[in-house]
Amino acid sequence: MRLRRLRIERLRLIDSAELDFGPGLHWLVGPNGSGKSSALEAVSLLASGRSFRGGSPDGCIQRGAESLTVFAEVERPGSGPGRVGLTRVLRGGFEARVDGQRADVLSELFQAFPAVVFPADTGELISGPGELRRRFLDWGLFHVEQDFYPAWRRYARALRQRNLLLRQRGSASVEQAWLEELAREGELIHGYRERYLSSLDARLSEVASWLLPGLGRPRLRHRPGWPADRGSFHEALLRQQDTDRRMGFTGIGPHRAGWSLGFESLPQRELFSRGQAKLASLLMLLVQVADFSAQRGEPPVLGLDDALAELDPDNQARLVHYLRQHQVQALLATADHSVLERHVDEASDVFHVEQGRLHRQL
């Protein structure tokens, strides 16, 4: 997908902004607190209904305002120009529009606007909580495997219902019925994730040879969320049933799954420096982008908040070079003007951000 235009209204410090984008790299530069991350939040809200910084989307609404609106014009391979929009009403909900029609469910919007925004503490993807790594997988699957999301929703519903019964010590036969549903959908999700991770794994070495060439062969491992070497998820749930009943919740399953990345010379994430964790996270992101491009014909839009901080100049150059070579349309926020001197070329756009106002450098 290509982002052509982004309009932002009443998002934190940004009262109103309209930005036009060509292909390639777009730098958002300005002092701390000027609104760079807020502009990236607009992209994140359209892509996922949440801010990449966490917290309630209500926090993004400008103080004193009742709602925020984000609108984008895009170009999608195969289907031409498109328009997407999202309004968040304070303590209300979302209203989404896709190509002029009101979206019944938010997932219609997310499907029409494939974009990823990575926070400044990017290394968290590798060294932070497992939830981030599951969300990373599920974002990719949502966009490349159309049957994944319905299965994920059925799994989430079965998990909710079963946990409710376990907590309330409800009917054992009804709980058993939810266990059966959970086992069925959980196996499906596990299968999708296994296949997705092996597809990422197949692309890993090539991208690592660009971005992290000195660490040896990379290795991706999937932890399914139950001891899969001892049998199916159904068998594991049955073995675990008494414990779950005692604890009052489902202790195993794809909702507890994870993955990890290691290298020949750095087998565990605990050995990574902060910069290496950041590079390893960016590596996974670029692998995901490469996979997405192969399946969908074009990369998603990337937002990178302060991605170059903590990277040495060689690694910064490698990242920028990769994005250019692979024609990724990216919005890169930085407070560091020297980054521009080093990495901006005539094909890049620069937006200066100051107190919530964004101006393109002519």
Ligand SMILES: Nc1ncnc2c1ncn2[C@@H]1O[C@H](COP(=O)(O)OP(=O)(O)OP(=O)(O)O)[C@@H](O)[C@H]1O
């Ligand atoms: N709900 C809100 N309404 C109005 N202003 C807000 C709101 N939430 C945060 N702000 C202000 O908006 C600005 C947020 O800026 P943002 O985080 O986008 O800055 P930034 O340019 O990315 O900064 P940094 O370089 O420090 O990451 C801050 O000045 C903050 O005080």
